[in-house]
């Protein structure tokens with residue numbers, strides 16, 4: 001720190017006392033050979049200790065490894081249900097399995113339409129295609145990056161069976177608009193809460209508003225057991241159907257299913273990881289709020305807006321919009337490269353899901369062609385243009401949740417690196 005400060009003072013003797021804002025900014029960008037704002041690593045993920053090791057060993061020694069023989073799955077379901085305030089919880093093998101079981105429970109199949117946002121992980125789309133239903137994309141909102149809820153009603157037809165709003169990054173989609181529209185048209189809502197553990201809408205947990213809420217416990221997620229998921233519901237009939245759907249129809253003689261079962265190993269890991277979740281969520285939230293206050297001061301860095309009803313954001317990701325016009329036209333890819341050189345691991349996020357090649361392939365597959373006319377498919381492809389989302393995909397920048405698990409000074413360095421890149425944007429454009 002001292003040597004850095006001294007060097008900076010030599011380079012810019014008139015600067016005042018704000019050492020942490022001047023040492024990096026005054027110097028050359030790291031991408032052009034200067035000194036990086038930061039060389040330390042951000043907190044590692046996952047976080048674990050002996051608690052996890054002992055929990056796993058206990059399952060091994062018990063010899064009870066699946067959900068019907070052991071007690072961990074049941075305990076996790078009760079604990080997670082209580083934590084979220086949901087009446088029923090079914091742990092599954094993945095978030096994808098949770099979503100697909102929900103669609104199966106609702107009887108979604110060939111001929112149905114399902115509404116989803118185009119700015120989400122591929123699984124939200126895949127489960128719809130797996131049921132041979134039609135995915136109908138509703139455009140994103142530029143400020144939040146979430147589904148533009150005001151455009152949902154216009155996308156509903158007599159074939160619409162479900163809406164899957166995604167609480168992307170932990171930021172809750174506009175449920176005040178979505179729920180009444182769904183109710184009016186008698187369409188089910190499946191909340192994709194795969195990124196929103198402990199997120200809240202009007203002080204109630206995300207995932208408890210829809211017919212189901214579907215969580216993921218995959219390795220990158222804020223609650224992690226390697227691979228895993230859960231379905232929340234308050235409806236006993238839906239609970240029974242979801243259970244059947246995820247367990248080869250078990251418990252019923254009226255419904256078949258597939259197998260998306262969680263194991264005792266995963267549930268034991270989840271119970272251990274759950275002991276850290278609330279504290280980690282608090283840390284992320286505090287750091288994210290501080291980061292937002294810092295980034296608001298930088299022209300061209302626009303932190304993603306949250307809906308007013310989102311009373312808690314899980315910050316699985318920290319999302320912002322990058323306006324290159326405020327950075328001398330520096331393209332986003334180069335902005336990210338310059339940030340990486342400064343020691344800040346920012347990423348570019350999702351591409352437009354409505355434009356992926358496998359969607360076209362699926363819609364023109366033999367199975368789809370038997371169910372839908374080529375005119376229907378052509379009309380769907382016309383409806384699925386999402387021009388705002390194209391901008392979201394081109395302009396958004398992400399930081400992952402582990403970046404928010406460290407200190408306030410980490411947030412200051414993120415802001416400092418962005419200011420430094422901005423200050424030298426002209427040189428970086430031409431470099």
Ligand SMILES: *Cc1c(COP(=O)(O)O)cnc(C)c1O
Nearest residue numbers: 094095096121123194216217218
């Ligand atoms: C992770 C994720 C999923 C899928 O969860 P898996 O556990 O990986 O199957 C679905 N939707 C979103 C938005 C996700 O982030």
